[in-house]
Amino acid sequence: MDRAAVIVAIDGPSGTGKSSTSKAVAAQLGLSYLDTGAQYRAITWWMVTNGIDITDPSAIAAVAGKAEIVSGTDPENPTIAVDGTDVGGPIRTQEVTSKVSAVSAVPEVRALITGLQRSIAASAEKGIVVEGRDIGTTVLPDADLKIFLTASPEARAARRSGELKGADVNATREALLKRDAADSSRKTSPLAKADDAVEVDTSELTLQQVIECVVTLVEEKRDAK
Ligand SMILES: Nc1ncnc2c1ncn2[C@@H]1O[C@H](COP(=O)(O)OP(=O)(O)OP(=O)(O)O)[C@@H](O)[C@H]1O
Numbered sequence: 001m002d003r004a005a006v007i008v009a010i011d012g013p014s015g016t017g018k019s020s021t022s023k024a025v026a027a028q029l030g031l032s033y034l035d036t037g038a039q040y041r042a043i044t045w046w047m048v049t050n051g052i053d054i055t056d057p058s059a060i061a062a063v064a065g066k067a068e069i070v071s072g073t074d075p076e077n078p079t080i081a082v083d084g085t086d087v088g089g090p091i092r093t094q095e096v097t098s099k100v101s102a103v104s105a106v107p108e109v110r111a112l113i114t115g116l117q118r119s120i121a122a123s124a125e126k127g128i129v130v131e132g133r134d135i136g137t138t139v140l141p142d143a144d145l146k147i148f149l150t151a152s153p154e155a156r157a158a159r160r161s162g163e164l165k166g167a168d169v170n171a172t173r174e175a176l177l178k179r180d181a182a183d184s185s186r187k188t189s190p191l192a193k194a195d196d197a198v199e200v201d202t203s204e205l206t207l208q209q210v211i212e213c214v215v216t217l218v219e220e221k222r223d224a225k
Pocket residue numbers: 012013014015016017018019020021037159160163202205206207208210
């Protein structure tokens with residue numbers, strides 16, 4: 001018997017494990033996967049590449065519709081392209097990371113990307129795990145399951161510094177907190193936990209434990225549908 005499609009929203013601050021957890025859960029359960037942070041990074045990359053003044057929200061708003069962003073939703077091989085160019089590497093540079101909060105705070109950018117996210121979720125036949133900052137609150141408020149991942153700034157900085165090989169942990173921690181503060185304080189659709197989200201503090205959990213916890217929660221929801 002075919003199982004009903006299940007929609008899972010996973011939100012939380014930077015470095016809490018959203019991408020690693022979401023990809024693994026989607027792969028294990030045969031669901032699609034959408035990294036919405038990659039979409040905001042892709043439009044930021046386009047703005048930078050096209051010389052748009054990212055300190056000017058009206059300049060960003062005026063051209064936001066020109067970038068064609070395409071997300072591949074296979075959890076084993078998620079992809080992101082802008083105007084036909086694979087930008088999976090370039091969107092992870094320090095320059096894009098430092099500018100993405102400003103670009104993603106512009107309401108016109110959020111309206112365009114939110115529309116894209118909803119249409120991708122609606123066309124996922126078996127269901128989808130969508131990760132970001134405002135998925136449970138704004139993009140998919142009717143999601144079957146909402147998870148809000150947290151972790152201490154120290155745990156998150158240690159994880160990121162490990163990834164960035166030799167990066168200073170204190171500087172990494174400050175950069176993470178600065179981006180969280182910008183993402184949480186913007187007017188339109190800030191980073192926030194939905195009232196009906198399950199909060200999971202991952203500070204003391206291994207990635208495998210977090211994955212198992214979320215898989216169990218999804219299976220319970222799916223069985224109840
Ligand atoms: N529970 C965990 N224990 C240890 N390391 C973890 C855990 N969860 C994730 N990690 C590691 O932490 C790093 C950040 O994880 P990930 O990219 O999934 O976080 P994120 O919330 O998606 O971050 P961002 O929002 O900045 O993209 C990765 O190197 C990942 O392997």
